[in-house]
Amino acid sequence: MSEQDYLKDISEIKNLMNRSSRFISLSGLSGIFAGLYALAGAAFAYWLVDNSGREYLILDGKVFRLVMLDLFLIAVFSIGTAIYLTTKKARKEGVKMWDSSTRRLLINFLIPLVAGGIYILIILNQSKYGQTGALMLIFYGLALINASKYTVGNIRYLGLVQIILGLICAIYPGYGFWLWVLGFGVMHIVYGTMMYIKERKK
Amino acid sequence: MGIIDNINKLFDHRIRLGIMSILVVNDNADFNRLKELLNVTDGNLASHLKALEKEAYILVEKQFIGRKPNTSYSATKLGKAEFKKHINALEKLIRKK
Numbered sequence: 512m513s514e515q516d517y518l519k520d521i522s523e524i525k526n527l528m529n530r531s532s533r534f535i536s537l538s539g540l541s542g543i544f545a546g547l548y549a550l551a552g553a554a555f556a557y558w559l560v561d562n563s564g565r566e567y568l569i570l571d572g573k574v575f576r577l578v579m580l581d582l583f584l585i586a587v588f589s590i591g592t593a594i595y596l597t598t599k600k601a602r603k604e605g606v607k608m609w610d611s612s613t614r615r616l617l618i619n620f621l622i623p624l625v626a627g628g629i630y631i632l633i634i635l636n637q638s639k640y641g642q643t644g645a646l647m648l649i650f651y652g653l654a655l656i657n658a659s660k661y662t663v664g665n666i667r668y669l670g671l672v673q674i675i676l677g678l679i680c681a682i683y684p685g686y687g688f689w690l691w692v693l694g695f696g697v698m699h700i701v702y703g704t705m706m707y708i709k710e711r712k713k
Numbered sequence: 714m715g716i717i718d719n720i721n722k723l724f725d726h727r728i729r730l731g732i733m734s735i736l737v738v739n740d741n742a743d744f745n746r747l748k749e750l751l752n753v754t755d756g757n758l759a760s761h762l763k764a765l766e767k768e769a770y771i772l773v774e775k776q777f778i779g780r781k782p783n784t785s786y787s788a789t790k791l792g793k794a795e796f797k798k799h800i801n802a803l804e805k806l807i808r809k810k
Contacts, residue, residue, distance in 0.1 A: 517807055523734075524731075524734040528735070530750060531734075532739055610746070611742075
């Protein structure tokens with residue numbers, strides 16, 4: 512075999528290793544959209560609480576239920592957009608969307624996320640609201656870091672940033688809302704834009 | 714000449730090298746997954762898998778998922794070690810030039 516053949520071998524090995532074990536990266540645009548939904552949702556929640564006549568949220572109020580619905584919608588829209596755009600990207604690149612690497616990515620992403628979500632619901636039921644923002648950020652960050660082993664791209668760093676914001680949020684729960692906006696809104700947009708520019712360059 | 718010694722003849726084939734590449738980074742893979750990733754025919758893949766199995770580089774596990782038979786492959790310790798040696802040898806060869 513000539514040197515050219517060996518080089519070809521190496522690149523083939525790398526390619527197969529990546530393709531077989533890592534999910535293709537989420538499209539950068541989906542990050543930008545997730546951030547925009549989060550900002551819009553946060554603005555709506557701010558408006559709601561501002562007009563409720565109280566300065567804080569209480570459980571079982573109408574406002575609280577609306578905020579929960581608001582959060583739920585942000586999640587649904589973000590996930591929906593991510594699936595749609597990533598499917599489109601996968602089709603364009605001619606790779607399969609649903610295979611074992613996608614499944615592995617999703618499962619590993621969902622474990623910390625679902626555990627955190629249930630935990631938050633439990634402590635909300637115990638009337639402990641103060642740490643909700645911090646917990647959302649921390650568990651989301653952990654979910655991203657856990658998923659990062661199974662995808663290309665740098666969601667690991669996004670996860671680290673979310674955890675740091677979450678910890679700051681735990682110290683200053685009064686700024687919870689703004690840190691949440693920073694983490695779920697601004698950070699997604701920053702990350703999505705970086706990814707988008709990188710995709711364009713290719 | 715020590716470098717050439719480490720070039721493994723068994724890996725001198727694109728498909729066998731491909732199988733090993735997939736199995737060193739995945740705990741296991743079944744026949745269809747390998748076929749899909751490597752883009753080869755059943756018979757072709759089977760014969761290369763057999764060759765690797767004979768050298769005990771890979772482990773074959775047959776089982777039933779529901780009613781369907783499913784064959785799952787994983788790399789053995791020996792297989793992983795040999796693959797690593799081969800890659801190192803390739804790297805050295807290229808770097809030496």
